[in-house]
Amino acid sequence: MRKTIYIFLISFFTIVFVNAQELTWHTDMSKASEFAMQEKKPLLMFFTGSDWCGWCIRLQKEVFKTDEFKKWANENVVLVELDFPKRTPQDANIKAQNRQLQSIFKVRGYPTIWFVNPEINSEKQINLRSLGSTGYVAGGPIKWIDKAMSML
Known part of the structure; x- marks a missing residue:
């Protein structure tokens, strides 16, 4: 009986821990900054082009939805999704924000990931200081995280 209780408790806390590692992807750049x-x-x-870009979907599946990435992201970065869907409706303000950031960072293809540090300037505006960019990196979450860490 005691062994059954221990197994149940271990299973319960494992499920709670895994669910606690869910990611928050912000869409409002000001709030995320x-x-x-x-x-x-x-x-x-x-x-990303979430509903049409094959490489974006592959990056999500192979890296962003893994436990390794979730743990790393929760400890190291704030996530922002700047989506350019073709079939999914999108708020006009978010669409305009995403287009503006696409232009500023000269994004020409998807997926593209930029790492930036937000900073307040003397006029109390938020500036984004570039740390580097990447895209899809073959080899799974560990290789992708290694690439990301080289920029951070």
Whole structure:
């Protein structure tokens, strides 16, 4: 009986821990920047075509949805999804924000990931200081995280 209780408790806490590692992907750049400055973490800006880009979907599946990435992201970055869907409706303000950031960072293809540090300038505006960019990296989450860490 005691052994059964221990197995149940271990299973329960494992499930709770795995569910606690879910990721929050921000879509509002201003709010994400404020949060990043509070947390003293850089932003990971993920430019994607979520409903049509095969490489974006592959990156999500092979890296972003893995436990290794979730743990790393929760400890190291604030996540921002800048989506350019073809079939999924999108708020006009988010669409305009994403287009503006695409232009600023000269994003020409998807997936593109930029790492930036948000900073407040003397006019109390948020500036995004570039740390580097990447895209899909073959080899799974560990190789992708190694590439990301080289920029952070």
